[in-house]
Amino acid sequence: MTELRGVGIGLGVAQGPVARMAEPLPAPADAPSALSADEETARARDAVAAVARELESRGAQAGGAAQDVLEAQAxxxxxxxxxxxxxxxxxxxxxxxxxxxxxFASFRDQLVAMGGYLGERAADLDDVAQRVIARLRGLPAPGVPDPGHPFVLVAKDLAPADTALLDLDKVLALITTEGGPTSHTAILAREKSIVAVVGTAAAKDLADGEVVIVDAAKGVVTADPTAEELAQAQHRADARRDASSAPITDGALADGTPVPLLANLGKPEGAAEAVELGAEGVGLFRTEFLFLSSSQAPTVEQQREAYTKLLAAFPGKKVVVRVLDAGADKPLAFLNDAHEENPALGLRGIRALRASEDILREQLTALAEADKATQADLWVMAPMIATMEETEYFVDLCRDYGIKTAGVMVEVPSAALLADRVLGHADFASIGTNDLTQYTMAADRLLGSVASFQDPWHPAVLRLIREVGDAGRINGKPVGICGEAAADPLLAVVLVGLGATSLSMAPTALADVRATLLQHSLDDARVIAEAALAANDAASARTAAQDAATRSKETQS
Incomplete structure (x- = not known):
């Protein structure tokens, strides 16, 4: 028995034989063409167009976040x-x-150099190039293997086009040797409830047909397991499946302390599934979908229609809408498409909106009108707030438009350190753990070379979250979590112990988080959080929290 460690996604456990992704196609030789330039050009354009249509078709079939990613690839x-x-x-x-x-390689290198959102697209570009070259060669597109039986998929990382349409009757679990908890693979695995352990470097040595146990709850892949270990893993999988069919209740701790569990959504169409899975509202509605696929800003009427559709799905419930989070790292010709050397630190979020204030004012107009037409409890927040002046600017502007509840996202360390003053003016704060980790650790969350730094378990990040939690308690203001960290069940307990009053996540993560919260009281959560804070790095913080959580459950039993 050998244990391979990585980052688990969710609480699932699965077992089965390994099937590895095929290696990429070899690079074409730089040989002169035997065809005319016109003939080669026609071949290239036909292949590119065919691949683009295939990606769009896969996206339409997959829906959700996968559709957004695949349409962007097309x-x-x-x-x-x-x-x-x-x-x-x-x-x-x-x-x-x-x-x-x-x-494609030249373009990829340019994107990597830009970093940020564009740097993230570089890996997607590799996948597109492979698909076009395969089509030109008359070969099957690179993708998920089909050994003819259920299997555990092992890959360096998965392209969105592959993750989007995984056959969940065949793929028992997913192991990647690269990537982290906020990679596209992890996000899509969480959305589809795929048992996954990512960033498992040692998995490169696993062989086809080798039986493994994939334990996402522990972040461990067990190679060459014993019969007893296989039986224990199956028992846990069966128990988890039975628990998932239990009646859905509101989020709460073991002592009855309410912890509302909300959904992160990117389009109104995701509302029905979120409600079905037990979301008590929306903790983050990303409005970018209206803007990123357009050559010009959507009209007030177009926005109002989308926001009304969303709010109507949650009568009487809280819906937190984030105004447009774009800028130099997500170039929009009508907002800001100027090149910046380091767009992650450039004109983005509230900075970009202030530079094009008419777009922000139109968005607030549409939100206010949708609010009047529906019965939801609308909260509106601004991204990338870094100063008190930005806080005052946004909250006061919301007041001008009749928006009753206006808050800020805490993604920049300066906002966390000034949280006591920020929450003296804003109605609430929502912590975006992905960006907060990025800026705290000075590590671009979309660059694989520094992926090991992108871990919200790091005590430095947890300390900043505690600052915001304390400020919320002092000011009597709610503090939510809407980054990927909230979907990690054990980390969710820690976040509540640090002062978070609500948690928002991908809807498919709600059941695991709900079940884990019910195992601990508020006092337990605070003790578990303190154990994590006392550690020196992310890995030891996770281990310390796991040990404290185990002691907590043993005490209760």
């Missing part, structure tokens, strides 16, 4: 700049295969 495939780069290489006598490979 747009990337047909980017005019890429097309021009391919044409230039073909005009120089290259084959379509080599022109696609070289142009």
């Amino acid at each position: 747009m990337m495939a047909e980017d005019p700049t890429l097309e021009s780069e391919i044409d230039t290489r073909i005009a120089a006598g290259k084959t379509a295969e080599f022109a696609v490979h070289d142009a």
Whole structure:
């Protein structure tokens, strides 16, 4: 028996034989073309268009967050700049295969250098290039293997196009050697309730057919397990399945302390599933979907229609809407598409909105009108708040538009350190743990080279969260968590112990978090949080919390 450690997604456990993803196609040779430039150009364009349509089709079939990612990939495939780069290489006598490979590689390097959101797209670009080259060669697109029986998929990482349409009757669990808790693979695995352990570097040595146990709750992959270990894992899997069919209750701790469990949503269409899975409202509604696929800002009427549809799905319940979070790292021609050397630290979030205030005012107009037309409890918050002046600016502007509850996202350490003053003016705070971790650790959350730093369990991040929790208690203001950290069941307990009053997550994570909260009282949560805070790094903080949680449950029993 050998234990391989990584980062678990959720609480699931599964077992089965390994099937590995195939290695990428070899790079095309730089040989002269035997065809005319026009013929090669036609081949390249036909292949790119076919791949783009296939990605769009997969997206429509998958829906949800996967559809957003795949539609973005399709747009990337047909980017005019890429097309021009391919044409230039073909005009120089290259084959379509080599022109696609070289142009995509060049474009990929540029995106990596930009970092931020664009840097994240680089990995997606590799997948698109592989698909186009496979089509040009008349080969099957690279993708998930099909050994003819259920299996545990092992991959370096998964492209969104593969994750989106995984056959969950065949794929028992997912192991990646790269990636972290906020990677696309982790986010989509959580959305689909796939048992997954990511960032398991040692999994590269697992062989096809080798039986493993994938324990997401512990973040461990067990190779060569004993019969007893396999039986214990199956017992846990069966018990978890039975628990998932239990009646849904509101989020609460063992002593009855309420902890509302809310949903993170990217489109109004996700509301029905969130309600079905027990969401008590919405803790983060991302409005970017209205903007990112447009060449110009949506009208007030278009926005009002979308917001009304969302709010109508949650009568009497809290719905927290984040105004547009875009800027230089998510270029929008009508907002800010100027190149910046380090867009993660540039004109984004509230900064970009203030530079184009008419867009912010139109969004607040549409939200206020949707609020009047529905019965939901609308809360509106601004992203990337860093100063008191920005807090005052946004909250006061919301007041001008009749928005009753206006708050801020705490994603920048300065906002966390000034939380006592920020919450003296704002009605609430919502902590975006993904960005807060990024800025605390000075590690771009979308760069694989520093992925090990991107862990919300780090005591430095937890201390900042405690600052905000304390400020909320002193000011009598709610403090929510809407980053991926809230979907980690044990970390959710820690966050409540640090002062969080609500948790928002992907709807599929609600059941695991609800069940874990019910195992601990508020006093327990505070003790578990203190154990994590006393650690020196993320890994030991997680271990300390697990030990404290185990002692808590043993005391209760």
